[in-house]
Amino acid sequence: MTTLVFGHKSPDTDSTGSPIFWSWYLNTVKGTEAKPVLLGEPNTEAAFMLQHWGLDKPEIISDVAEGQKVVIVDTNNPAELPAGINAADITAIIDHHKLVGGLETKGPIDITVRPLACTATIMVDLIGAQDMAKAPTAVKGAALTCILSDTLEFRSPTTTDHDRAVAQGLADDLGVNITEFAAQMFAAKSDVSAFSDAELIRMDSKEYEVDGTSFRVSVLETTAPEIPLGRKDSLMETFKAVQTEDGVDQVLLFVVDILKEEATLLVPNDLVKRVAEKSFGATVTGDTVVLPGVMSRKKQIIPVLKV
Incomplete structure (x- = not known):
């Protein structure tokens, strides 16, 4: 049986590239038939x-069959995975997020969760230098892109010295100038003109519950924040439809300015105003609030949320 390798819903660059990376390793090095798949359309940076x-863009799937062998990467949260995930045969998890709980396996499995900024960094370590030398340019390129994306070219507070070293090693091997390549990546990520408001809200989004209130926490990382912020009125109006359709109490949308290293939170109501003031110590006077230094949902947003 072919093993399906996938990351989370609303796939970003890491959840698009890491399944490709790991499938190459399983097929070529381990001799295990594997196939990368996605749980939705990749974002613009991943498409770049x-x-x-x-x-090739991996096939998009909506669910997994009972007993299907799978490897889960870049998440361990059942809410971000297919509905039938616990009936599948999970053979491994490779991740860099906190443990959420709720996944069930058929037996003992390989689990690697490390405090690094990117799943691809972990994979480079697991594969080792000898086998990494066999990887084709495209696979190494995907790994590099994943790391630069998740670290925001080393600006994110999740970045470790090891992430930086692995990325630099890949870049040197590929003959890539990191600064120039990252600028191309971020330009692609910032081009959101073709997306509807609902698509923007769900593009890089995860569901979390805080003290009994369910949130869709969305992040738009961009070098042109004026583009999504210019649509803030329609975006906030669309929050209501997304909340109803997705069964959450509130949407929190953070527009992260990669270059200024700050986030702007849209504030459509008193609940979000209270969240902003209690969580970030901010003073909210309008329908947006700037949060200096806030760039990482994993490290600087989710852990501090209060209602």
Whole structure:
């Protein structure tokens, strides 16, 4: 049986590239038939990665069959995975997020969760230098793109010295100038003109519950924050439809300015105003609030949320 390798819903660059990376390893090095798949359309930066390195877009699936062998990467949260995940045969998890709980397996499995900024960094370590030397340019390129994306070119507070070293090693091997390549990546990520408001809200989004209130916590990382912020009125109006359709109490949308290293939170109501003031110590006077230094949902947003 072919093993399906996938990351979370609303796939970003890491959840698009890491399944490709790990499937190459399983197929080529381990001799295990594997196939990368996605749980939704990749975002614009991930699409850039596929085009730049000449990679085929993986098939998009909506669920997994009972007994299907799978490897889960870049998440361990059942809310971000197919509805039938606990009936599948999970053979491994490779992740860099906190343990959420709720996944069930058929037996003992390989689990690697490390405090690094990117799943691809962990994979480079697991594969080892000898086998990494066998990886084709496109696979190494995907790994590099994932790391630069998740670290925001080393600006994110989740970045470790090891992430930086692995990325630099890949870049040197590929002959890539990190600064120039990252600028291309972020330009692609910032081009959101073709997306509806609902698509923007769900593009890089995860569900979390805080003290009995369920949130869809969405992040838009961009070098052109004026583009999504210019749509703030329609975005906030669309929050209501997304909340109803997704069964959450509130949407929190953070527009992260990569270059200024700050986030702007849209504030549509008193609940979000209270969240902003209690969580970030901010003073809210309008329908947006700037949060200096806030760039990471995993490290600087989710852990501090209060209602």
